[in-house]
Amino acid sequence: SQQGEEDPQALSIQEGENATMNCSYKTSINNLQWYRQNSGRGLVHLILIRSNEREKHSGRLRVTLDTSKKSSSLLITASRAADTASYFCATVQTGANNLFFGTGTRLTVIP
Amino acid sequence: SAVISQKPSRDICQRGTSLTIQCQVDSQVTMMFWYRQQPGQSLTLIATANQGSEATYESGFVIDKFPISRPNLTFSTLTVSNMSPEDSSIYLCSVRTSAYNEQFFGPGTRLTVL
Numbered sequence A: 001s002q003q004g005e006e007d008p009q010a011l012s013i014q015e016g017e018n019a020t021m022n023c024s025y026k027t028s029i030n031n032l033q034w035y036r037q038n039s040g041r042g043l044v045h046l047i048l049i050r051s052n053e054r055e056k057h058s059g060r061l062r063v064t065l066d067t068s069k070k071s072s073s074l075l076i077t078a079s080r081a082a083d084t085a086s087y088f089c090a091t092v093q094t095g096a097n098n099l100f101f102g103t104g105t106r107l108t109v110i111p
Numbered sequence B: 001s002a003v004i005s006q007k008p009s010r011d012i013c014q015r016g017t018s019l020t021i022q023c024q025v026d027s028q029v030t031m032m033f034w035y036r037q038q039p040g041q042s043l044t045l046i047a048t049a050n051q052g053s054e055a056t057y058e059s060g061f062v063i064d065k066f067p068i069s070r071p072n073l074t075f076s077t078l079t080v081s082n083m084s085p086e087d088s089s090i091y092l093c094s095v096r097t098s099a100y101n102e103q104f105f106g107p108g109t110r111l112t113v114l
Helices: none
Strands: A004-007 A010-014 A019-025 A029-037 A043-050 A055-058 A061-066 A071-076 A085-093 A099-101 A105-110 B004-007 B010-013 B019-025 B031-037 B043-049 B068-072 B075-080 B089-096 B103-105 B109-113
Touching: A004 A085, A010 A019, A019 A029, A019 A085, A019 A105, A029 A061, A029 A071, A043 A055, A043 A061, A043 A071, A043 B103, A071 A085, A099 B043, B004 B089, B019 B031, B019 B089, B031 B075, B031 B103, B043 B068, B043 B075, B075 B089
Parallel strands: A010 A105, B010 B109
Antiparallel strands: A004 A019, A019 A071, A029 A043, A029 A085, A055 A061, A061 A071, A085 A099, A085 A105, B004 B019, B019 B075, B031 B043, B031 B089, B068 B075, B089 B103, B089 B109
């Protein structure tokens, strides 16, 4: 079952621009994880942010978490054509072990 | 991070047959999971593979349709039984070393049922 939703469903930007994707979820969480999936292939783990953290960085990625609003955002700066992929957020609910996925955002970066 | 391999990487099967997917991890992991990703959709958790005991299935998934084995801490299998075209999906094995750590995914098995 899906824990949440992502917004927008699809995003198209020019190379060099920043891309922001948002994720909303429904219940209290232990942590939230972001993944990238190139067309029809496996998932690449991007970043994990814990419920007591508000912001994390990894290279060109910046993730924020607002537990009061039950939402997270993924910012990709200075986008590249190779960033074209689907991006998913996923959460581990408090007191549970399972990781549930959002609906995903399809990002297209135009060269 | 764990290195996860799956076999087969893809298969085309006939309706009514069964396919067993293998998942091998290069290190012992506490938690193993099986997910399904239908075309154009997000990932849905099928079950948690428990070592030495029956798998724990999510709502909408049953053992008769998706029997799972996990004989040790590095290996698991998922069988898709009595397949129909609606079972055409990518099936992904996933592992986590603890409840609070990153979860990693295998490359997936792309199944097409004719």
